Amino acid sequence: xxxxxxxxxxxxxxxxxxxxxxxxxxxxxxxxxxxxxxxxxxxxxxxxxxxxxxxxxxxxxxxxxxxxxxxxxxxxxxxxxxxxxxxxxxxxxxxxxxxxxxxxxxxxxxxxxxxxxxxxxxxxxxxxxxxxxxxxxxxxxxxxxxxxxxxxxxxxxxxxxxxxxxxxxxxxxxxxxxxxxxxxxxxxxxxxxxxxxxxxxxxxxxxxxxxxxxxxxxxxxxxxxxxxxxxxxxxxxxxxxxxxxxxxxxxxxxxxxxxxxxxxxxxxxxxxxxxxxxxxxxxxxxxxxxxxxxxxxxxxxxxxxxxxxxxxxx
Numbered sequence: 001x002x003x004x005x006x007x008x009x010x011x012x013x014x015x016x017x018x019x020x021x022x023x024x025x026x027x028x029x030x031x032x033x034x035x036x037x038x039x040x041x042x043x044x045x046x047x048x049x050x051x052x053x054x055x056x057x058x059x060x061x062x063x064x065x066x067x068x069x070x071x072x073x074x075x076x077x078x079x080x081x082x083x084x085x086x087x088x089x090x091x092x093x094x095x096x097x098x099x100x101x102x103x104x105x106x107x108x109x110x111x112x113x114x115x116x117x118x119x120x121x122x123x124x125x126x127x128x129x130x131x132x133x134x135x136x137x138x139x140x141x142x143x144x145x146x147x148x149x150x151x152x153x154x155x156x157x158x159x160x161x162x163x164x165x166x167x168x169x170x171x172x173x174x175x176x177x178x179x180x181x182x183x184x185x186x187x188x189x190x191x192x193x194x195x196x197x198x199x200x201x202x203x204x205x206x207x208x209x210x211x212x213x214x215x216x217x218x219x220x221x222x223x224x225x226x227x228x229x230x231x232x233x234x235x236x237x238x239x240x241x242x243x244x245x246x247x248x249x250x251x252x253x254x255x256x257x258x259x260x261x262x263x264x265x266x267x268x269x270x271x272x273x274x275x276x277x278x279x280x281x282x283x284x285x286x287x288x289x290x291x292x293x294x295x296x297x298x299x300x301x302x303x304x305x306x307x308x309x310x311x312x313x314x
Contacts (some may be wrong), residue, residue, distance in 0.1 A: 004060065048148045054302045103275070104134040109150070111263040123164065124155040128239050129260040130185070151183040153240060171209070171220060174201045180212075181236050192293055245284035250311075254278050254295070258310070262288035269313035273301065 007023060010016040081312035109115050109127045117125045117133075120140055127133055131150025136142070143164040145154075157162045158177025166173040168184045168191055178198025193202050193210075194217035200217050202209045209227045210218035217232040238245035244261055246254055251274045255266035268274045280298050282291040292310045297305045304311040 103137040104146070105137075106132065106134050106148075108132045112261055114242070114275050119157075121157045121159065123157045126153040126240055128152065128183075140183055147182055147184055151181065151239070153179070153181045153237075155179045168206050169222070172203055174203070177201070185256055185260075189222045190219055191222065192217055194232050196237070218272075238281075242284035244280075244284075246278050246280050246295075249278050250274075251276060251278065258288065258291065262291070263270060263308070264288045265309040266292075267309060267311050269304075269311050272314045 007016065007020050010020060053160045060114055065092055107117060107127060108114060109129055109131045111129055113129055115127045117127070117135070119125070119135065121143070123143075123144070125133065128151035131152060132148040133150075133152055134146040134148060136146070138143045141162070143156075143159070143162050145164075145166045147166055154164075154166065154175075156175050156177050156179070160176055164175045164177070166182060168182060169186075171191060173180070173182060173193050175198065178200055179196040180198075180200050181194045181196065182191065183194075193212065194201060195214055197214055198213045202212065202220075204220075204225075209220055210216075212218060212229070215231050216229055217236070218227050218229045220227045233247055235245045235247040235249075237248050243252040246257070248259075251268055255268075258264065258266045276299065278295065280295050282294060286294065288310065289305060292303050292305075292312070295301065296312065300314075302313045304313070
């Protein structure tokens with residue numbers, strides 16, 4: 001068995017001999033011919049994470065990450081996980097009990113609401129308005145969170161033996177102990193991860209998106225798959241104090257923030273409004289109408305109020 005371990009390590013590091021490469025390729029081919037197990041997407045993701053936790057410490061730094069995803073997918077999709085389990089120590093994570101480990105507690109916030117959670121390891125999560133988050137059973141073993149919708153701030157207790165994962169669709173954020181914010185409202189067709197302390201790794205199903213340090217933010221476009229890393233300012237943290245702060249926001253971001261905060265519908269009367277960029281700060285004591293007036297005054301807009309709708313125009 002030790003010989004097999006060494007061959008796999010050499011293979012993953014790109015140092016295997018041609019004969020060893022053929023051995024491993026043949027092994028993966030045989031696995032592909034085995035009867036398939038019907039894992040749910042969540043089961044598959046959990047299995048991938050458990051495998052990854054075993055593989056990652058064996059590798060040289062990050063340039064090896066991309067080549068692993070194929071093998072993680074293979075290992076997560078087969079019945080005979082035992083073959084990989086002998087090498088990876090995965091014998092406890094069998095398809096039969098995977099579903100039991102995927103029970104979760106769901107937390108939801110409504111319009112204008114915020115909510116703070118303290119997890120068993122003393123990690124703290126604060127949910128912004130109109131958000132949904134899942135905390136999975138077995139959290140002490142595999143610290144796994146799903147941010148299904150919305151925005152959340154995470155202050156993660158440091159534990160080098162148990163990485164902390166946040167899944168947002170196909171994007172995963174992995175940390176050991178740090179503070180960061182994830183904004184992932186589906187209407188915006190993008191998500192952002194902003195780091196306030198420590199270091200954070202962000203990746204999708206195919207490759208790394210960013211390794212972020214303090215005051216860095218990656219923005220990932222869900223439509224194009226492109227990502228961009230920049231620094232950020234106070235706008236990332238203002239919502240935790242109950243303030244609306246826009247810094248070079250597009251109209252869709254402004255409209256959604258006001259809708260989530262005040263429960264009103266915000267629309268634009270013409271393209272000149274939707275193509276603009278907006279910066280403003282709204283004290284938490286303002287009503288929706290007063291906040292709209294502040295924004296209109298700063299950016300020379302006109303506003304109309306119709307029941308629960310606010311319309312901006314030029």
